Amino acid sequence: MLITGVTGKVGAALAQCLLSKDIPFRAAARNPSHIPQQLSLDDRVDVKELDFSRSHTYKYAFSGISTMFLVVPPDFLDIGSLEEALKAAKECGVQYVLFLSYLGSEKMMYIPHRKIERMLMRMGFQFIFLRTSFFMQNLVTDVKQNHEIYYPSGNGEVSFVDARDVAEAACLSMRRKFRNEVYYLTGKQAFSYAEIARILSDELGYQVTFRNYTKHQFMNRCEQAGLSAKETLLLANLYTSAKNGTLKKVTRDAEKILGRSPTDIREFINDYKSAFHSQMSP
Numbered sequence: 001m002l003i004t005g006v007t008g009k010v011g012a013a014l015a016q017c018l019l020s021k022d023i024p025f026r027a028a029a030r031n032p033s034h035i036p037q038q039l040s041l042d043d044r045v046d047v048k049e050l051d052f053s054r055s056h057t058y059k060y061a062f063s064g065i066s067t068m069f070l071v072v073p074p075d076f077l078d079i080g081s082l083e084e085a086l087k088a089a090k091e092c093g094v095q096y097v098l099f100l101s102y103l104g105s106e107k108m109m110y111i112p113h114r115k116i117e118r119m120l121m122r123m124g125f126q127f128i129f130l131r132t133s134f135f136m137q138n139l140v141t142d143v144k145q146n147h148e149i150y151y152p153s154g155n156g157e158v159s160f161v162d163a164r165d166v167a168e169a170a171c172l173s174m175r176r177k178f179r180n181e182v183y184y185l186t187g188k189q190a191f192s193y194a195e196i197a198r199i200l201s202d203e204l205g206y207q208v209t210f211r212n213y214t215k216h217q218f219m220n221r222c223e224q225a226g227l228s229a230k231e232t233l234l235l236a237n238l239y240t241s242a243k244n245g246t247l248k249k250v251t252r253d254a255e256k257i258l259g260r261s262p263t264d265i266r267e268f269i270n271d272y273k274s275a276f277h278s279q280m281s282p
């Protein structure tokens, strides 16, 4: 099996999960030297270069593979080259695709996930789509200087899910029969960012404040912080979708796949306490 996005939040945790079960796999990244050393030095891991924008990387990454975990960066809008990559995958014998998609992707047309799902169906892959809510891991970087979270998310609720649970669900799904299924992976509960700020303050012992920005205020502040125009617009759109309730759905799909309750938000914060503290120190 092939794990794409192995340097990312879910891909890296999935790789660890496969190794803990002694399952060999191929790990692909744009720059193989960015793959964590413990993976690249492991005999069970076959490392290859894969960049969806560079067609010369496709053949070596896909040959000999039947099952692929597909991760596409959220701002990857070059659907043409992804289609080329998937055609190459098909020609090389890939049949099963587990795709990391987005909860509410059918309403968020500024990200490519729904189009990619349709493309995978049209191309005749056997698929499992994991449509996931926002990762709890984002919260570590959401808390900015002065212990503030600022988003144009209003009172909109989000059913945050732990990326480690998503990785474990992917690990279990990779070995099941692919029956063209869609799962909605969420946490146990949905929270507004104001509630999240209160829970963070409680658990971390700092006052964390949520600033409910307008889209315009948010984009200005991102610009001042040096974010690119593309990144700013993507974030503004995502958090406006959160405001509109697109990411608030709560399901029991994670529990069904994992055979246990998904990680609770307070448990997550405690597991990542040192990451929060280092992010929040001035």
Ligand SMILES: NC(=O)c1ccc[n+]([C@@H]2O[C@H](COP(=O)([O-])OP(=O)(O)OC[C@H]3O[C@@H](n4cnc5c(N)ncnc54)[C@H](OP(=O)(O)O)[C@@H]3O)[C@@H](O)[C@H]2O)c1
Pocket (backbone or CB within 6 Å): 004, 005, 006, 007, 008, 009, 010, 011, 029, 030, 031, 034, 050, 051, 052, 053, 071, 072, 073, 074, 100, 101, 102, 103, 111, 132, 133, 134, 135, 138
């Ligand atoms: N973050 C969330 O809350 C969330 C929620 C639901 C769904 N998702 C979706 O989950 C996926 C992962 O998102 P993330 O935020 O977790 O990002 P991430 O951890 O940064 O992962 C993105 C991965 O994509 C790889 N990548 C970037 N450009 C590539 C290219 N041209 N060709 C091949 N690989 C490339 C990156 O590898 P290198 O940069 O090392 O090459 C990285 O491993 C995205 O599709 C996102 O939309 C995210």
